[in-house]
Amino acid sequence: MHTHGIEGHHLSKHYGSVTALDDVSICAASGTILALLGPNGAGKTTLLKILSGLCMPDAGWVRVDGVRPETSTDLAYLPDTMGFWPHLTGLDNLSILARMSGRTPPRNSFHKVIERVGLTSLANRRCAGYSLGEMRRLAMALVLLRQPRVLLLDEPTTGLDVDGVRMFRETLRDLANTGCAILLSSHELSEVEKLSDVVAFIVSGNLTEMGSLTELLAHHGKWRLRVSNLSLAIESLTRVESVTRTEVHGDLISIWARVDPTSEVMEMVHSQGLMLHEWSFAPAMLEDVWPVMSSKRSND
Amino acid sequence: MLRGELRKFLHLPSLWVLGAFVMLATLWICHAAVITVKAGVWPKALLSYQGSASDALVVFALVFAPIVGTVLGSIVMGTEFSWRSWPILLTQGVGRRRILGGKLLVMIVLVAGSIVLSTATALALAGVTQAIGPTETLVSLPQLLVQAAVALLAAGTWGLIASAVTLLSRSTAIGLIVVGGYAIAENVLELSNAVRPMLVAWNIRSLVSIVGGTVSTLRITKTIWPYPPLWATALLLSVLLAVCIALVLTAFPGDPGFQLRLHIGTDPLPDSGVTAHEEDRRA
Secondary structure, three states, X not given: OOOOOEEEXXXXXXXXXXXXXXXXXXXXXXXXXXXXXXXXXXXXXXXXXXXXXXXXXXEEEEEEOOEOHHHOOOEEEEOOOOOOOOOOEHHHHHHHHHHHOOOXXXXXXHHHHHHHOOOHHHOOOEHHHXXXXXXXXXXXXXXXXXXXOEEEEEOOOOOOOHHHHHHHHHHHHHHHHOOOEEEEEOOOHHHHHHHOOEEEEEEOOEEEEEEEHHHHHHHOOEEEEEEOOHHHHHHHHOOOOOEEEEEXXXXXXXXXXXXXXXXXXXXXHHHHOOOEEEEEEEOOOHHHHHHHHHOHHHHO | OHHHHHHHHHOOHHHHXXXXXXXXXXXHHHHHHHHHHOOOOHHHHHHHOOOOXXXXXXXXXXXXXXXXXXXXXXXXXXXXXXXXXXXXXXXXXXXXXXXXHHHHHHHHHHHHHXXXXXXXXXXXXXXXXXXXXXXXXXXXXXXXXHHHXXXXXXXXXXXXXXXXXXXXXXXXXXXXXXXXXXXXXXXXOOOOXXXXXXXXXXXXXXXXXXXXXXXXXXXXXXXXXXXXXXXXXXXXXXXXXXXXXXXXXXXXOOOHHHHOOOOOOOOEOOOOOOEHHHHHHHO
């Protein structure tokens, strides 16, 4: 099993006076799905272009399983605005692209992948008549034919219907299980939560945070406290050192803390003579983390 | 690679239109003036004078091949921009040089195809007219091959220039307009020998300014640096253009074939010795 995947080190890119990327280092190991998150214009697409070898960085370097991306036969990239040759059928497009690299897949494999992505009825129709979602499906068929070791996707679910999104998710998960390193950028946070193992936030060309999704959500999660005397509890919580913020929703207190505050809170509950009804932890949703992450750079 | 690219472009309707243009251009070269002068009796007039296939190729090489080359060069590179298919093409692990080489090879093959088509059209027409009646159709194979080589060089060079301009500007339209404008100015609107040096000088000055302008623009935007092979291509193209201009100027200095050798107005027709107007009156 490969462990390399794709790695980019100290990548910088400027367009005139605009800094698209500033010393970004990123790595997606084989078998993992890394989601790139960030506001519009943060530099996600530039990073993907550099990682795919389509665009050269001003500084830094990229390696795909140890080789340069532009010469790697193990890398596939699906850009956000991509096109196939409109005057050819979907099957012809697949056939030409699949054979370009010198590898000739068996004839029946074309029909298999076409069926897998749900394009059987459109396979012999010209691509000019394809919708955006159908183009995406065709692109996924190409990916399945190539079976790359590294896959880069730029907002891949745009234009896909519900079935398409499900197919896409299953396909990516299958590819990751076979050892493919997947790096995708998306604004669909719910999809990212379902799909990715690692998330990276890019803001104004800087990588502000990268780590396991589970850990990130746990880190930004909140504790829930329900006790007999609400006002006394809130007042006492202000004296607990690790607690950074509290919110009250009905009889429930939400608590955010720098570190696990369980022991301190339990001590406070006992010392105040409060009756404890509930003490639990709720991991954050990406949607909750998003505002914190997207404003991180400006706060820094 | 070549097979895939050819398959892609042979399905393109605009190439078939271009093929029809090549055939019509060849027919025009052989007959247009006679038809124009002898309007009203065109079927007979059409067959009364037949330029040789070699003549047709000379004219094709000097007048139409640059235009055909320009169109093919722009289409081969530019369609990928308009179809937004470059990203998917460049990430197939083939390598940029191979993709660029494959595309240029396809362009050369298509240009060669257009020359073959033109020759075949001229030969077929000569065959038909010779079958109907004795004419001055002269076909010399060595001469044909030389003319075809010149046509290939002319069309190929203009095609390469158009490809480079299209790649740099990322637009088929710019490739067609900028390079096509030169091709037309240089070839279709070809002037007399007296003004030719001026035209060539103007061309060279303009070419230098285009290259200089492109380079300075690219320096500002820094988009050229990721593509060092393009520098080499641009240099090669400039050399090829210079060679092509030199060849054209030395190979056909004041060649009568260059002036179409068509019989317009009161010039005697070669087979009858009578003027077109007289023949019209008799008819």
